[in-house]
Structure formats: C-alpha cells, structure tokens
Amino acid sequence: MNINMTLIGQTIAFAIFVWFCIKYVWPPISNALHERQKRIADGLDAASRASRDLEVAQEKAEATLRESKQQASEILEQAHKRSSQMVEEAREQARAEGERIVAQARAEIDQEVNRAKDELRAQVSRLAVTGAERVLEASIDEKAHRKLLDKLAAEL
Amino acid sequence: MAAGNEVTATYYIQHHLQNLTFGRHPENGWSLAGSAEEAREMGFWAIHLDTMGWSIAMGMLFIWLFRKAGRYATTGVPGGLQNAVEMVFEFIENLVRATFHGRNPVIAPLALTLFVWILLMNTLKIIPVDYFPELFMRLGVDYMKIVPTTDPNATLGMALGVFCLIIYYSIKVKGAGGFAKELSLTPFNHWSLIPFNLVLEVVGLIVKPISLGLRLFGNMFAGEVIFILIALLPFWAIWVLDVPWAIFHILVISLQAFIFTTLSIVYLSAAHEHH
Numbered sequence: 001m002n003i004n005m006t007l008i009g010q011t012i013a014f015a016i017f018v019w020f021c022i023k024y025v026w027p028p029i030s031n032a033l034h035e036r037q038k039r040i041a042d043g044l045d046a047a048s049r050a051s052r053d054l055e056v057a058q059e060k061a062e063a064t065l066r067e068s069k070q071q072a073s074e075i076l077e078q079a080h081k082r083s084s085q086m087v088e089e090a091r092e093q094a095r096a097e098g099e100r101i102v103a104q105a106r107a108e109i110d111q112e113v114n115r116a117k118d119e120l121r122a123q124v125s126r127l128a129v130t131g132a133e134r135v136l137e138a139s140i141d142e143k144a145h146r147k148l149l150d151k152l153a154a155e156l
Numbered sequence: 157m158a159a160g161n162e163v164t165a166t167y168y169i170q171h172h173l174q175n176l177t178f179g180r181h182p183e184n185g186w187s188l189a190g191s192a193e194e195a196r197e198m199g200f201w202a203i204h205l206d207t208m209g210w211s212i213a214m215g216m217l218f219i220w221l222f223r224k225a226g227r228y229a230t231t232g233v234p235g236g237l238q239n240a241v242e243m244v245f246e247f248i249e250n251l252v253r254a255t256f257h258g259r260n261p262v263i264a265p266l267a268l269t270l271f272v273w274i275l276l277m278n279t280l281k282i283i284p285v286d287y288f289p290e291l292f293m294r295l296g297v298d299y300m301k302i303v304p305t306t307d308p309n310a311t312l313g314m315a316l317g318v319f320c321l322i323i324y325y326s327i328k329v330k331g332a333g334g335f336a337k338e339l340s341l342t343p344f345n346h347w348s349l350i351p352f353n354l355v356l357e358v359v360g361l362i363v364k365p366i367s368l369g370l371r372l373f374g375n376m377f378a379g380e381v382i383f384i385l386i387a388l389l390p391f392w393a394i395w396v397l398d399v400p401w402a403i404f405h406i407l408v409i410s411l412q413a414f415i416f417t418t419l420s421i422v423y424l425s426a427a428h429e430h431h
Contacts, residue, residue: 002177002195002196002198002199002202003200003308003309003312004177004179004198004199004200004201004202004203004204004309005179005200005201005202005203006175006203006204006207006208006307006309006310006313007309007312007313007316008313009208009309009313010207010208010211010304010309010310010312010313010314011313011314011316011320013211013215013313014269014273014313014314014317015317016215017219017269017273018262018266018269018270018317020219021219021222021265021266021268021269022261022265022266024219024223024226025219025223025226025265025268026264026265027226028226028227028229029222029225029226029229029242029245030245030249031229032226032229032230033229033242033245033246
C-alpha cells in the first residue's frame with residue numbers, strides 16, 4: 001500500500017483511455033444515437049402528418065358523399081315530376097282520343113240512321129202504293145199521284 | 157482457507173493485501189519484491205504490476221466493448237450488447253448534461269471512461285478473494301491483488317488526472333490571472349485577507365482529488381478486507397456472510413463508480429465557472 005510509480009502509471013493509463021474514448025468510442029455511438037433519435041422523431045412526425053391527411057381525406061369523402069346524395073335525390077325528384085307529367089299528358093291524350101272516337105261514332109250512327117230512314121221512307125211509299133193498287137185493283141197512275149205519295153213519305 | 161492459529165491468519169490477510177511490486181531495491185536492484193518489507197524499502201521507484209495490469213486490462217475491455225458497439229452501431233433496432241452500451245452511454249450523457257454547465261466535448265467521454273472503467277475494476281471484487289492469488293501462487297507469482305481500486309495508487313492516480321484537468325481548464329477558461337484572483341480573493345474580497353484566502357482555496361483545491369481518490373479507495377479497501385476476513389471463517393460458514401456482503405457490494409461497486417464520476421464532472425464544471 002505504498003505510494004509509488006503506480007500513481008503516475010495509472011494517471012498515464014487514465015489519460016490514454018480518455019483520449020481513446022474521445023477519439024474512437026464516443027463519436028460513433030453518439031452519432032448513431034442521435035441519428036436514430038432524429039429518425040424516430042421524423043417517423044412520428046410523418047405518422048402525425050399522415051393521420052392529419054387521413055382526416056382531411058375522410059372529411060372530403062364525406063362531403064362528396066353528401067353532395068352526391070343530394071344530387072341523387074334531386075334527380076329522383078325531377079324524374080318523379082317528369083313521370084307524373086308524362087302520365088298526365090298521356091291521360092289527356094287518351095281522353096281527347098276517346099272523345100274523338102266517340103264523336104266519330106256518333107256521326108256515323110246519325111248518318112246510318114238518316115240513311116235507314118230514307119230507305120224506310122222509300123220502301124214505305126212503295127208499299128203504300130202497292131197496297132193502294134191492291135185495294136183499288138187498278139193501277140194508279142204514279143205520275144198523277146206522285147205528289148200525294150211524296151207527301152205521305154214525308155209524313156212518315 | 158480456514159486458519160487455526162493467529163500467525164497464519166495475519167499472514168493470510170497481509171498476503172492478500174500485498175501488491176505484486178516491481179522496483180529498485182537498495183540491495184537487490186531492479187526486482188520483484190519478495191515481501192511487504194522489500195516492497196516498502198523500494199520507495200517511490202516501484203510499480204504495482206498487478207494494479208497496472210488489471211486496470212489496463214479492464215480499460216482495454218471497456219474500450220473494446222464500446223468500440224465494438226460503436227462500430228456496429230446502426231440507426232436501426234439495436235441488439236443486446238448495443239442496448240447495454242447505449243443505456244450506459246445515455247445515462248452518462250444525461251448526467252453530464254444535468255451536471256456540467258458549459259460546452260466542452262471532453263467532459264462526456266471523460267465521464268464515460270471514468271464510470272465504466274471504475275465499474276469494471278470494482279467488479280473484479282466479486283471474484284472470490286482466493287481464486288487469483290492461489291492461481292498465481294501456483295504459477296510462481298507470490299502476490300496478486302486483482303482489484304485495482306483497492307490500491308490507493310490507482311484511485312489517486314485517476315484523481316490526479318482529474319486534478320490536472322481542473323487546473324488546465326481553470327487556467328484555460330479564466331486565464332492564469334483570473335485563476336490566481338479566484339484563489340486569492342475568494343471568499344473574502346479584501347487585499348488584507350489574501351494570504352488567508354489563498355490558504356483556504358489551495359487547501360480546498362487540493363482536497364478535491366485527495367477526497368476523490370481516498371473515498372473510492374476507502375470503500376473498496378474496506379470491502380476487500382471484510383471479504384478476506386469472511387474467507388478466514390470455516391468453509392461452511394463462509395457463504396452465509398459472503399453472499400449477503402457480495403450482494404451488498406453490487407450496490408457499493410456501482411455507487412462508488414457513480415460518485416467518482418459525478419464528483420469529477422462537478423469539479424470540472426466548477427473549474428469552468430467564473431466567480
């Protein structure tokens with residue numbers, strides 16, 4: 001336990017080890033650590049940025065969805081309106097067509113009735129003439145009685 | 157080694173506390189000391205081969221481990237050794253950042269070297285006290301005290317290194333005049349009290365490395381003596397005391413390394429401050 005040269009030797013060894021540590025040990029570890037710290041910080045930063053981006057994108061998507069929904073409902077409404085309009089138009093057309101057909105039919109019927117009436121009249125007058133001929137057993141001069149017969153037919 | 161009588165017990169303790177000394181003996185010239193008396197007679201011009209050898213071995217181990225971790229240090233996910241090294245590294249870096257107020261790229265590596273080196277040297281103490289002396293005895297070497305920090309030369313040597321840095325940075329930061337002024341005009345700023353201040357400050361300055369070295373030496377030496385005393389007990393009783401003492405010493409070992417490092421940083425920090 002004497003104080004001797006070991007004291008100086010130990011001091012020199014100490015100085016050498018410290019120098020070696022400063023020169024070769026400290027820098028690589030320090031660099032690696034700080035670089036890793038930076039990378040982790042960057043990573044966290046990127047993650048937070050990404051989550052912010054995601055939020056924005058979600059918001060955008062929601063807005064687009066809302067807009068398209070609104071558009072769809074507008075289109076639907078328009079279609080409804082258009083279809084009801086079309087139905088209305090068709091109904092109107094059908095009604096007009098029906099009326100026209102009915103009117104035509106009525107006109108035809110009238111025409112037919114008149115023709116029938118005329119024919120009937122003619123037949124009746126001939127029948128009456130024939131009847132009268134039978135009754136009188138003589139021929140009636142048609143020309144002489146034409147006036148009378150026409151009067152009769154008009155009365156029918 | 158259960159010793160029955162007083163003489164062998166004393167011899168055993170003295171033997172375990174004797175360093176392997178190489179030096180210039182007045183009669184034998186440059187030689188290994190064969191006994192404690194011879195070692196004493198060698199005076200200053202002697203060197204403790206075991207202290208130097210083991211401390212340099214531990215220093216090399218430190219440099220090798222940390223250099224290896226540093227070389228393979230990647231920015232990716234660290235492995236086992238690298239994790240351990242980085243843990244120590246960050247511990248020291250934070251300690252220096254919290255304690256040292258100033259800018260000096262030397263302080264942090266210095267603190268790392270001190271802490272790990274002292275920790276490794278102290279850890280040698282966990283090895284049972286008989287292993288290496290016995291082994292070297294068989295190899296023909298009389299003495300082998302493997303824990304360098306139980307040698308005051310080693311602890312005071314490191315403290316001397318720190319002391320030189322204190323003086324160097326005091327002069328570098330404050331200038332020779334500023335340093336002299338600090339020594340002579342504090343704590344009492346009056347010309348008539350300069351001698352008084354000088355005595356006070358110089359004593360305070362010199363006490364720093366001495367207390368630094370002796371604290372570490374004292375703790376380690378006391379622990380070592382207890383280990384040797386425990387080893388003198390009958391073999392079946394040794395582990396009952398040895399195990400708790402060794403477990404307790406895991407705390408002492410790291411605590412003393414930490415105290416030495418922290419105080420060195422504090423002293424160097426004070427050397428950088430203007431008063």
